Amino acid sequence: MTALLRGNDVSGFPVVDVSTGDDIAEVRDLIFDPSQGVVSGFTLGKRGLFGGRRREVLPIEAVRSVGTHAVMVDSVDAISDPADAPQEVTSGVERSADVTDDMVVTESGRQLGHVRDVVLSGGGTPRVVGFQIGGGPAGDGFVPIDTHTAVSASALIVPDGFENRVRTDLTGLAGDLAELDRGGSR
Amino acid sequence: MTRLSQLIGQPTISLADAEQSGRVEGVEIERGRVTGLRTSDGLVETSAIRTFEGDAVTYDGSPTAIDTKADSPLGRRVLSEDGDELGRLADLDIADDGTVTSMMLEDGRGIEGSALHVIGSYAVIVAALPDTTVTGSELPPPPAGATPA
Numbered sequence: 094m095t096a097l098l099r100g101n102d103v104s105g106f107p108v109v110d111v112s113t114g115d116d117i118a119e120v121r122d123l124i125f126d127p128s129q130g131v132v133s134g135f136t137l138g139k140r141g142l143f144g145g146r147r148r149e150v151l152p153i154e155a156v157r158s159v160g161t162h163a164v165m166v167d168s169v170d171a172i173s174d175p176a177d178a179p180q181e182v183t184s185g186v187e188r189s190a191d192v193t194d195d196m197v198v199t200e201s202g203r204q205l206g207h208v209r210d211v212v213l214s215g216g217g218t219p220r221v222v223g224f225q226i227g228g229g230p231a232g233d234g235f236v237p238i239d240t241h242t243a244v245s246a247s248a249l250i251v252p253d254g255f256e257n258r259v260r261t262d263l264t265g266l267a268g269d270l271a272e273l274d275r276g277g278s279r
Numbered sequence: 280m281t282r283l284s285q286l287i288g289q290p291t292i293s294l295a296d297a298e299q300s301g302r303v304e305g306v307e308i309e310r311g312r313v314t315g316l317r318t319s320d321g322l323v324e325t326s327a328i329r330t331f332e333g334d335a336v337t338y339d340g341s342p343t344a345i346d347t348k349a350d351s352p353l354g355r356r357v358l359s360e361d362g363d364e365l366g367r368l369a370d371l372d373i374a375d376d377g378t379v380t381s382m383m384l385e386d387g388r389g390i391e392g393s394a395l396h397v398i399g400s401y402a403v404i405v406a407a408l409p410d411t412t413v414t415g416s417e418l419p420p421p422p423a424g425a426t427p428a
Contacts, residue, residue, distance in 0.1 A: 107401065111360045114399015160362020163402070216361065
């Protein structure tokens, strides 16, 4: 079962060791790499009411699956010290590659609003498949990632005509993604 | 055949000295089999247990120490190995050889025992859908904000 999840939904998810059934950490934030358009990992917090930040990170390669309730790992070894983590994971944290509040503009320069969140497709190979946008003339909703989509720490560029592709809910976005898949444009 | 809910709370009696010393608090599971009982005295391995089907659990030898204290697994969250929440554990059917034949969720649905991987401090882990056959009623709707792709 693959689900579409917003970054905000995943923040706070327990990280569960599938071999023991124990919760070993909590997701704090997604580490999003705008240059590749991928989630390279997660920053972590401690579990519990007074849990603080942990300095370890969870590289995406060490994730077994992202489900509707938890991020599953094969063992406690999945969590790495930043010094041992892949470079793209640690640099993502350092750059604080935050795309929320990015301006959303079409290729011909029409402003549609701002990025509110990333949408990722869960399962065994979690990836970013769209963005939640809002606060602009295109209204609040979701847009899929297209081959022509470009994103940096300051702006999200979408193809012309995407102002008509803003879906009001994740079900609509899922339909759009299926259509893009069928059209072979992704 | 016995149920986990009947097993929990049963007195545990060592056959070495016929002393009732503890009670069953939980089970250790590995791939659809009960590998041991967690008791107030420690862990009693399945191989040392004469039967699961009496009114008390009698065992040979002595329990081994358990480092972590765990609450009863009944009511614990059930997750697929993919991280999807399936419900809460209501009960397990356990055959006399320790095989878990089926598990029941609190909403009345059943999952075949062979899908059960492990009972942890946070969650009961079962094989991922669609490998796992859930019977009894329709699958729960995905949580708000999540849509099957």
